[in-house]
Amino acid sequence: MKILNLLSKITFLIAILCSFGLNLSAQTADEGKTLFNANCTACHAINDKVVGPALKDVHKRREEAWLLKWIKNSQALIKSGDATAVQLYKENNNVLMTSFETLSDNQIKSIVAYVKAESEAPAAAVVASVAPTAASSATQTNWESIINYLLLLIGILLIAIISLVFKILARIGDIQGKPVINWNSVNAILMILFLVIGMGAAFWEFYAHGKLTVFNQGPASEHGAEYDNMFMITFALTGVVFVITQVLLFWYGFKYKSDGKRKALFYPDNHKIEMWWTIVPAIVLTVLVIRGLITWNHMMYKKEDNARKIEIFAYQFGWNARYAGTDNKLGAHNFREVGKVNALGVDTNDVNSYDDIITNELHLEVNQPIDIAFRAKDVIHSALMPHFRVQMNVVPGLPTKFSFKPTLTTAEMRKKLGKPEFDYILLCNKICGSAHYRMKMLIVVDTKEEYQKWLNTQSVLVAGKVAPKAVAIK
Template sequence: MSGFIIIALIVLVFIIIYQIAKASEYASVLRGEEKVKAQTNRTMAGLLVAFFVLGVYGIWKCHELLIDKMLPVSASEQGVGYDSMLKVTLIITGLVFFATQAILFWFVWRYQATEKRTSFYYAHNNKLELLWTTVPAIAMASLVAIGLRNWFNITSQAPANAAVVEIVGKQFNWIVRYPGHDNELGKRDFRKINDANNILGLDWNDTHNLDDIISPSGEMHLVVNKPVKLIIGSRDVIHDVGLPHFRMKMDAVPGITTTMWFTPRYTTEQMKQITGNPNFVYEISCDQMCGKGHYSMRGTIIVQTQAEYDAWMASQQSYYAQNNAAPAAAPAAGDSAKPKTDSVKVTAMK
């Protein structure tokens, strides 16, 4: 019954619209078609100008209402460059948008159709073509250059003192691995992956794996004002490590290792004060549709002082010790002095 009522209402609306159109047509005949046409042109031109003014006002009011809900200040030094790039892009494109739309709606009002005005055929103008092709091309090339500069910054070689953290995506959570006392991540072999006791496929024949620490809950701990290089991978499908507060993102591709680095500017506690939100957390999102559980693929980052990080690290047990009855032998004293590596060794598929 409800479906029949909806169909009946739709038909009724169309009948009303048809009757209004017919009434308008009869009114045109009575008052004079040309007079009605001129009046309609003026009305439509006025409405379009009003639409432009109200539209610009609406954009401004939306900006005022939503500005407090925008992301807070960039939490990474590299993100400052991205914020600057976005600001420059919005200013340039905003000015172009306002200028072109203002001219467009002014033309609608200024050049209404009248009996005295006839159309003018303007076939071609080389100077005009060159102008509106060259200027946008230069502007867009400049914006691309700024973007590439920022991109090359986060994908370049990380500083020598950068910490190294591996993050691996799987349906539907993040796995985070830290090097242990030897400051080196061990080899991984996808054939050794076992969700029960070896979620990353660590090769236990590689002694560098024996002190590595793994967080399967997607919680990542970083040190404020210390650069960190993320080594990114995937166990199954394409994911994407999204760090909105740090203005970073990078694809996690199965079989391929991707990297990026950045320097956190504020601890989690400092950001709570900046945002005025006592429940604030840095989020790790998956910015690539990865399956039916994509919505739940969320991790967190805790940015701490060096002392807080060292205390947390000292409380962690190696992944090997957690999953093997006999604890691994402690690394030799000289191992802690080894230089940190920023690459992950993964056994290739034969």
């Protein structure tokens, strides 16, 4: 361990030394970093293979011209029979890389510059800062795998021993003329143990892991309060039924075990009891249905006049948001133009689209109602925003929508949870391919001022043209 520590310190020193010589192409690399995080991280990392290969030293492996072609349209390059492209495609189990036709040459170059920068000096920094944990986790991992193999071995041995014991027990039973273990009693006792320990474990779970749920954090949207209320009512009712029925089940199992002396009670039916336990659940469920319908209708038929219009666009494997701009009207779009004129196929000749803004993050203004329209490029995705109690499928060719009002800013939520690194997220919740599990978008809930400030830093779709006033007025 000492040696490892020493090594990591040395690498760290080297890293610091190297980083002095780094700031040369910082400008492009910075731009590249933003672009990289927005477009590439769903499938790629610098040092590790994720869905796509690790990108470390990609500038050494490939020509820049080849990279430009590949990133813009990998499919075309494969079709053209380019040997490297075809080989790469095969190596990655015939998974196509998403085409980024809307990235300009300069943008791609800046991404490559960022990858280059990361591959060289900071790679050491990464190693250095990670080294102590990496080293310890490496030894841990080894131990884990050894333990796993041992477990397997023990399991096999156990089975061998158990089967031997069975044989002996069966032999003795045969000789004595009755089974050695009276399973009726053993099972009865085990049932009570199972009930007590199981219930204990279930309650421990509520205590230990209930804390981690989004319901413990509280809702971050207006309808979320009503949602959580519905959830808690259901939880209380089902919880009571769960405990009563499980206790009865295992208690009866214990109490009425056969002892060879008693005869069972011949009791084929009782219409009165049966009527009651049909009617009571029916009434309880009626209450749940009515409450549920009220909640559902409130959530689904929400109409606010001043709602801000936002479009969320999903593709394999990423998200975009489009803001309607000052006119609060989203410009027309055409699926045939997706990725050609701009990433979302928005018609730049439509006056409504002049002031539209396309982003990689979803910024929302606190207490400002929003109408989200969802659109997908390729397959079905689902936009889950668990902290807001919002989810809607994103279906190609079928517009869907959801309206809600965020009520807690990111900063407020961080404070509430005591977690300064907390972020709201939007994640894909409908199986959509290999990088499905990394397909997410950052959500930031801002105050009014922060929101405006952020919006001002974003560029509108068609710069310099202003929508005619007549359109802007509703």
